[in-house]
Amino acid sequence: MSQKISIAVLGASGYTGADLVRLALTHPDIEIAALSANAKAGQSMADVWPHFAHVPLPGLVRADEIDWAGIDAVFGCLPHAASAELLSTLVGPRIIDLSADFRLNSAETYADWYGNPHPAPELLPDAIYGLTEYAADMLPAARIVACPGCYPTAALLALLPLLESGLIGHERITINALSGVSGAGRSLKEANLFTEVAEAVHPYGIGRHRHMPEIEQELSKRANGPVTISFTPHLVPMNRGELETITVELMPGKRAADLRAALGHRYAAAPFVHLLPEGKGPSTRMVRGSNHCVMNVFEDRIPGRAIVIVAIDNLVKGSSGQAIQNMNLMFGLPETAGLLAAPLFP
Numbered sequence: 491m492s493q494k495i496s497i498a499v500l501g502a503s504g505y506t507g508a509d510l511v512r513l514a515l516t517h518p519d520i521e522i523a524a525l526s527a528n529a530k531a532g533q534s535m536a537d538v539w540p541h542f543a544h545v546p547l548p549g550l551v552r553a554d555e556i557d558w559a560g561i562d563a564v565f566g567c568l569p570h571a572a573s574a575e576l577l578s579t580l581v582g583p584r585i586i587d588l589s590a591d592f593r594l595n596s597a598e599t600y601a602d603w604y605g606n607p608h609p610a611p612e613l614l615p616d617a618i619y620g621l622t623e624y625a626a627d628m629l630p631a632a633r634i635v636a637c638p639g640c641y642p643t644a645a646l647l648a649l650l651p652l653l654e655s656g657l658i659g660h661e662r663i664t665i666n667a668l669s670g671v672s673g674a675g676r677s678l679k680e681a682n683l684f685t686e687v688a689e690a691v692h693p694y695g696i697g698r699h700r701h702m703p704e705i706e707q708e709l710s711k712r713a714n715g716p717v718t719i720s721f722t723p724h725l726v727p728m729n730r731g732e733l734e735t736i737t738v739e740l741m742p743g744k745r746a747a748d749l750r751a752a753l754g755h756r757y758a759a760a761p762f763v764h765l766l767p768e769g770k771g772p773s774t775r776m777v778r779g780s781n782h783c784v785m786n787v788f789e790d791r792i793p794g795r796a797i798v799i800v801a802i803d804n805l806v807k808g809s810s811g812q813a814i815q816n817m818n819l820m821f822g823l824p825e826t827a828g829l830l831a832a833p834l835f836p
């Protein structure tokens with residue numbers, strides 16, 4: 491590329507916005523033109539983020555103060571509803587939204603699960619669902635890309651190949667999910683205080699979490715019929731990372747080894763999705779700070795069932811990394827540009 495892609499990051503004072511900036515700083519084809527905040531507008535990134543204290547970056551402004559001329563892509567790292575309200579007013583930049591606003595195909599389903607009317611239902615038909623490994627063909631022409639939620643990213647990467655190849659049943663799929671606290675965003679909430687979160691694991695959204703309709707929508711599209719899931723998220727005392735343990739029912743005559751073979755085949759050429767060697771359990775420490783996803787399949791001791799385990803970093807493959815992976819394909823760049831940093835350990 492001769493000219494860099496000029497980007498704006500809306501919500502750069504939040505966790506996904508900051509990780510997007512972190513990744514953009516080492517991307518060879520990105521130039522950061524503008525950064526926005528809401529209450530923190532007027533401050534510098536160094537004021538808001540100690541880890542950027544020595545990094546030259548544009549200051550935080552309100553989104554309506556941004557001069558959009560010459561900006562090629564905007565990353566929306568805003569709360570749902572605020573995101574679609576703001577992005578729907580923009581003409582010009584291609585939109586990569588990390589919020590939930592453009593993920594569900596139906597405005598009615600959105601209103602039911604998010605508790606507010608959809609701010610821009612007329613744009614829903616223009617949005618593509620940006621699970622990159624399944625959206626590559628559609629990204630080059632897309633104007634609006636809805637990046638999947640963090641839990642759906644992990645669940646869909648693990649389950650889609652198994653449903654597409656008819657290896658598992660459409661029902662009795664049980665997803666037990668664990669997330670680091672950054673998944674809840676940077677805003678102050680009593681439930682996210684150190685004293686509340688440390689030394690404990692907290693289930694939440696039990697029986698009803700807004701990622702259920704998203705996961706079912708995308709599984710059902712590709713599984714040739716409706717798929718239902720049971721999904722229970724848990725907050726665990728770590729900063730970032732997400733792990734899902736999924737139990738599935740095998741179709742008659744199928745074994746865990748068939749599931750492993752299907753995943754290995756589907757992701758053989760995928761740069762960020764990895765099937766681990768047989769018997770090796772995925773862990774969040776294998777992906778921390780990186781755009782990688784690791785998974786594996788195990789026999790359950792109950793006949794006819796198998797256990798699939800998948801891990802990602804919620805702030806990278808689960809949000810900002812996948813958003814850049816989508817941008818790369820939208821703009822004709824290599825899928826991996828700026829994203830090949832190895833995970834951070836210890």
Ligand SMILES: NC(=O)C1=CN([C@@H]2O[C@H](COP(=O)(O)OP(=O)(O)OC[C@H]3O[C@@H](n4cnc5c(N)ncnc54)[C@H](OP(=O)(O)O)[C@@H]3O)[C@@H](O)[C@H]2O)C=CC1
Binds near residue numbers: 531
């Ligand atoms: N955290 C995660 O792991 C993931 C998050 N997401 C989604 O990404 C989006 C951002 O999440 P996250 O970074 O965690 O959130 P944060 O709460 O950390 O950050 C929110 C950002 O939005 C700004 N903001 C808040 N309200 C408004 C408003 N009314 N108008 C304009 N700007 C506003 C905030 O500015 P200020 O600081 O000035 O208030 C801040 O910059 C959300 O939709 C979230 O659901 C998706 C996948 C994973």
Ligand SMILES: CC(=O)N[C@@H](CCC(=O)OP(=O)(O)O)C(=O)O
Binds near residue numbers: 641670675725
């Ligand atoms: C730990 C935690 O609270 N996680 C968030 C999910 C983060 C995410 O992906 O949210 P969006 O769908 O809103 O983008 C939650 O359960 O609401």
